[in-house]
Amino acid sequence: MDRIPKSRGPEFWENEPGPVWRGCQMDGRRAVHLKCPSGHIGGLYNHAILKDGEVRPSVVCPEPGCTWHVWAKLEDWAAASPAEPKGQEAE
Numbered sequence: 001m002d003r004i005p006k007s008r009g010p011e012f013w014e015n016e017p018g019p020v021w022r023g024c025q026m027d028g029r030r031a032v033h034l035k036c037p038s039g040h041i042g043g044l045y046n047h048a049i050l051k052d053g054e055v056r057p058s059v060v061c062p063e064p065g066c067t068w069h070v071w072a073k074l075e076d077w078a079a080a081s082p083a084e085p086k087g088q089e090a091e
């Protein structure tokens with residue numbers, strides 16, 4: 001199980017090395033962006049995320065040719081409230 005740290009904030013996201021995750025909104029639903037260690041970004045739209053941050057099923061980087069494939073656990077998931085202020089996570 002790979003532990004994925006949470007992004008330090010929107011101003012850091014672009015330059016943060018992966019793996020890292022951040023919350024986002026997709027059609028009003030809470031979703032997650034993941035950045036792999038090679039810097040590719042994908043979304044967890046069809047995954048279940050347990051209360052403790054464990055992601056099911058495993059995560060595969062969407063970038064062709066990238067071999068990143070892990071069982072992921074999102075650090076600080078429980079503390080990241082779905083009600084995080086809007087705008088803070090905006091694109």
Ligand SMILES: [Zn+2]
Nearest residue numbers: 036040061066
């Ligand atoms: Zn990748």
